[in-house]
Amino acid sequence: MIIMAEHAGFCFGVKRAVDAISEALGKNSEVWTIGLPIHNPQEVSRLEAMGLRVADNDSEIPSGAKVLIRAHGEPLEVLERLKARGVDVVDMTCPFVRKAQEKAATLSREGYHVVLLGDKNHPEIKGILGHVVDKNNAEVIANENEASSVKFHPKTALISQTTQREERLEKVAGSLVGKSQELRVCNTICKATAERQEAVRELVRNNHLDGVVLIGGKSSANTGKLRDILEAEGVNVLWVEDENETEENSDWFTDKTMVGIAAGASTPEWLIHKIKNIIAAKQDSQGVLIH
Ligand code: SF4
Known part of the structure; x- marks a missing residue:
């Protein structure tokens, strides 16, 4: 038995992005992504056989080409650079990641010190950080130990990478309580x-x-x-x-x-x-x- x-298998955001790539490849001989669209060699091979081209960064994508932004999202400046060069951008950032990006942009604009909880090398965190308006008033921390080094700010906003555990977000929020007069905690974790x-x-x-x-x-x-x-x-x-x-x-x-x-x-x-x-x-x- x-x-x-x-x-089991694809989450909503990955399925949405991969379906969009497959559909675009059905209508175009060549479609680009920045970085692998998914951590699965068999699925990447299937898409490459249909015409997918994977670029290491946005500068490799030719003007006039079509690029699909994967579920992890990209920093705002990357999207703007692509559009300025005449690249056809289809943004398939997962809506849950998009929510975290929007929180980062809004709270940064409102003067909050933005603390992102996650892996600083992960493309999703790089993308969220890339939506922060005041980059000098933001930082990425990996866990509650690193939260202890966050300095005092009158207004602090804590935003999480979507794949973090809730227990960790709670612990980090607890560590930041005494480091701000006003602490906003955004639970942007995806289930x-x-x-x-x-x-x-x-x-x-x-x-x-x-x-x-x-x-x-x-x-x-x-x-x-x-x-x-x-x-x-x-x-x-x-x-x-x-x-x-x-x-x-x-x-x-x-x-x-x-x-x-x-x-x-x-x-x-x-x-x-x-x-x-x-x-x-x-x-x-x-x-x-x-x-
Ligand atoms: S936020 Fe959730 S649904 Fe979206 S891509 Fe990440 S794991 Fe998948």
Whole structure:
């Protein structure tokens, strides 16, 4: 039997952006993104075969070309530079990321010292910071320890990267209370990451599984986090990136009658179905009841 995690695969924002890229590639021979549109090599290969070009930065994109801004978003100055050069910009920034960008812009304009909670090297945080009006009155911190070095400001606004945990936002907010006369806390956390993590816990706790096949890119941080959670739950995990790895690990399936399937937020649905069918065929050949 195969049991799927309740939330698996693309989150809303990634699906929206990837669908838009696919649609644009159906109408144009070439479409650009800045950076990989998704941390999944199979999906990137599929899009590249359709004509996707991935640039390292905006200066590589030719004038007159079409660029789709990925779900992470971009700094305002990048969007303005592209438009000034006559690049056709289709902005597919996730609406939840857009909300964080707008909060950063508005509160900075109102004179708040903007504190962004997140990874300073992550494109989403770079994009949000790129919407802050007064860059000299903003900073990025990674956790509550770094919050202790934030200086006193009369007005402070705390804004979170969408993938942060609420417990961390609460701790950081607590650390900043004494560092401002007025503290605005914007909960810009998206539930998609937490939902996928809770879904794998429930998958293991609600079923007597012999193992879980985790589908996702090996460079996908959110898939790695799902692996950590599954292993902490004490379940046998097979992490595969594609159908070939599933076939290569045929021995893993021997005598496993109850198999769960989980997938990271960057794993496309077509790949999940493909691997699910392979597992079903393996179980069928072993005489296991298929779900
Ligand atoms: S994780 Fe949330 S904020 Fe990020 S792209 Fe997906 S839906 Fe949007």
